[in-house]
Amino acid sequence: MDPHLLRTFVTVARCASFSAAARELGYTQSAVSQQIAALESDLRTPLLGRRPVAPTPAGERLLEHARPLLLRLDAARADLLRLTASPPERLTVTASPLALGAGAVAALPNTGVTLRVVDRETVPLAVASGDGDLGLVDGVAAPSDPLRLPDLAPLTVTGVAEEPLAVLLPAGHPLARCPALDLADLADARWLDAPGTALPLEGLRSTLSGARFRQSLRYDGTDVSTLCRLAAAGHGLALLPRSVAGAAGVGVAVPLASPALVHRTEVLVPKVPTAAAAVAAGRLLAHAGPVPTARGQ
Amino acid sequence: MDPHLLRTFVTVARCASFSAAARELGYTQSAVSQQIAALESDLRTPLLGRRPVAPTPAGERLLEHARPLLLRLDAARADLLRLTASPPERLTVTASPLALGAGAVAALPNTGVTLRVVDRETVPLAVASGDGDLGLVDGVAAPSDPLRLPDLAPLTVTGVAEEPLAVLLPAGHPLARCPALDLADLADARWLDAPGTALPLEGLRSTLSGARFRQSLRYDGTDVSTLCRLAAAGHGLALLPRSVAGAAGVGVAVPLASPALVHRTEVLVPKVPTAAAAVAAGRLLAHAGPVPTARGQ
């Protein structure tokens, strides 16, 4: 269970090839073979089928463990090195697309900032690994409830904005004339599958037992206006913050009435932020929030 | 950042001594010294002050990373080994004290079961590490909200019970005559500090910004009736499930009215449970729940 072996295992599983993984890791094919053999003998179970190279059930389980483990390990390393390293002159802000509300944009310093917009789930990863100095993530939550973020590293998380939700529908949609919608009304609707940009439905499914959300087109970009046009063109519904849906300029935005859910934005900084990140986080809080956060556990 | 080094580091920090850690780990003092030196040179920063042996600020950060990391590593290893190992004949159920409601107790199989009651935060740890086959944890949450559990390993979590809360007060307490209480009423009360048994207040503090919960006696056991007697004797208030507080036989139980919080119990099983654990989990669900669970993220 040496992380070295785990990393090799994960790479082999991803490449579905010993030799490709060896090239990528700078080993010989032989070394990779030996590492996998060592891991398999350590755990007393085959982890990879050969020809084709694919994880066995036990291998799948190990992947589930190994990936977050390696992530945490990298995050820990980066965090410790950051303590020593001299503070960078530029501030790198990593944000998910819908986390950049008007308030956040206004509060950003206008010099020495690199703004990177990435997939929603990449944001905590970037901040934890030191890839970004400050993160802005959004998601759906009950009012004043914190977002459920993966705990890759001890980060300081603060809510900075909450706003109501809306569903973006194509103009001719039968539900487009409703004054407000309930999630239950949308149980059988077709949703855009855009987990990085539109608000993800996975968690919401469980609120409506029995309801099956049908998914249609998958969008992997991070561009909100494209997303809105996709929704307006009838490729599927999109759940968005009300202000975004209302200002889309295409389609029809219908407010979401219940259950009580809001669009929430949070600031992520390392427990010991860089000076620039601390200042920027302070400005964001002063400008927009903080928003109350209820109940840890 | 080899886990071997991390484990040594954590041990040295705990023992506050190189030689004691060496004894505990089965190394020579010299080896431990070299391992710490290797870690410090790898991270380019001193981690431990010597004489006395105590973590530096950087060392403190590393401890924060290393402890959960090693936990996850052990959990992963245990999980994989469990896949291979032959299923044990006995079922070990690990539960926090207040997770054992009447329903849960009734649903437990009456043969071949070892029931272990432990500190609340130990339950996920035990299930993740394979130390127990099935876990029952409780906590405070908004209705149909899942508990916030540390994600040590991929576990299957299902709600099985929710019930209202009550505060247990000594008979003469000024608030004991109220028909119901609000958390705000209790902002300045003195609470028992019993995180393993009574419901912990840490998270609740943030709901009432400005309110400072004063803590008094600390109770580290897992015995509910002792806790009730402590509360009744005026050592501090205790937040409990209403049925428990009402049946305490001592003190006065006053229902908690708002904000909307409930006592929630969840079943924890490994993603691939043992046969006995799967059966027991099924019985628990059939008997008591499942309780709705809203929103992932």
Added chain:
DNA sequence: GACAGTTACGCCCAACGTAAGCATA
């Protein structure tokens, strides 16, 4: 027979233990 993973074998370095060194109470 070509491609891809395994096995054999030799080499080397990382890591441990022994033992001497050194700093602090």
Added chain:
DNA sequence: TATGCTTACGTTGGGCGTAACTGTC
């Protein structure tokens, strides 16, 4: 002076590469 961490040094084994082997398309 005693205790306890560090440094020096010799030894060993784990892990890598080279190369020969084997199984599968």
